[in-house]
Amino acid sequence: MAYMINGTEVEADDLGYLLEPIYEDEAVRVIAAAEGITLTDAHWEVVNYLREQYREHGHTPNFRNMLKGFAEIRPEVDSKYLYDLFPIGPAKQGPKVAGLPQPLGKGGY
Template sequence: MGYSINGTEVEADEQGFLLEPLYDDEAVRVIAQAENISLTDAHWEVVNYLREEYREHGHTPNFRNMLKGFAEIHPGVDSKYLYDLFPIGPAKQGPKVAALPQPLGKGGY
């Protein structure tokens, strides 16, 4: 499986996660479309948060840490907010849409 991004085939695993991170915004658009997600500014905030976490730690956070970390940036954010954006699961579908590799274990650290 893979995605065509800017005319280039990019490899993904059998679940649709990129094998290597790709920090191209077009990758986010292509993967979001494949996931039937219409991107909003709120999606981009989560995508940028996950990309920053990946750059800093080499992986993305599990849901609990994601909720805690994102709520520090955006007070009042709760699990419903994140699930409304990424209904399959914010800690799994979020990194996929962010064009990051599959999270470790059950959705990150």
């Protein structure tokens, strides 16, 4: 699988996750469209949070840690809020839309 981002074909795995992170906003737009997500400012907040976590730790947080960490930025955030943005699963679909590689598996956090 591949995405066309800024005129360049970018490789992704069979599930649609990029093999290497891309921090260009166009990557987010392309992948979100492929996922059927219309981006809002709330989506961008989560995308930026996930990108920051990936840069800092080399992976994205599991859902529990994502909820806890993001709530430090926006205390009113709960699991419903995140699932409304990324219905397939915030800790799985969020990193995909953010242009990051596939998250670690269960127990790998």
